[in-house]
Amino acid sequence: MTQEPGAVVVGYDGSDEAAAAVRWAARHARAVNRRLHVVHCSLWPLLTRHLGPVPGVSGSGLEQSAQAVLEEGVAQAAAEVPGLQVRSTLLHGVPAQLLARVSRGEELLVVGSRGLGGFLGLLVGSVSLELAATAACPVAVIRQDLHPDGPVVAAVDASGSPTALEDACALATAWRAPLEVVHVQHQPPGRRRSDTQDSDSDARTILSSALAHARAAAPAIRIDGKILTDSSVPHAILQASAEARIVVVGSQGQGILRETMGSTAHAVLHHAQDPVLISRRGS
Incomplete structure (x- = not known):
């Protein structure tokens, strides 16, 4: 059985930095003819058991909010590269640990320069820094794409x-x-x-x-x-x-x-x- 080629994996948390990473990852996936895998890691299950919707409020709840963030990431990729093959996964837990695990056997892991859990007061770039040291595949950390035609x-x-x-x-x-x-x-x-x-x-x-x-x-x-x-x-x-x-x-x-x-x-x-x-x- 032929093993499926590795995907380009990108972490998305709704931040501007993560959006830039998704757009970059989508363009790169097209360039190397790979699938794009958008991943959102929700920390809420570590903080509370109350993830469900508020009674009587349609579309509410922390789990629904996390799913909406993931769908937003997929939409960002689709808008950047129409027709690109994209899959998505919602995970629960610490982003750096989960994305490092997801990176096994993949083509590339792409993250923004900050975010991915920063609302908890993590140090700027701490998750990206940890992934650059622990991921099982090459890691692209995306800041500003100032020189798209550069070497x-x-x-x-x-x-x-x-x-x-x-x-x-x-x-x-x-x-x-x-x-x-x-x-x-x-x-x-x-x-x-x-x-x-x-x-x-x-x-x-x-x-x-x-x-x-x-x-x-x-x-x-x-x-x-x-x-x-x-x-x-x-x-x-x-x-x-x-x-x-x-x-x-x-x-x-x-x-x-x-x-x-x-x-x-x-x-x-x-x-x-x-x-x-x-x-x-x-x-």
């Missing part, structure tokens, strides 16, 4: 970041967008350029290998590369992706949230103005 920017580290590079090539190919591969050569403050000959050579080797892999994976698109030098790796990536359609970074480490995502991805996710893809794989 895809992929940041590669000393390992060549093969997963991030693969995801960036797939995005650029689907969108028919140019790809810019960047590698940051870390230069601690006070270090002289004359002391960096060996690291210069290493950086060129890393970038050259990444470009060769990218051009083999995405032969139909324009691919450029650049070596950046900075005392802060995230700062250099953010500068290089200032006019990007999306910036793609890998996820590294294990343990608590920050280490699970990796410090560079953590910083880029916090400060990027445009959409960010955290390249993840999991079970």
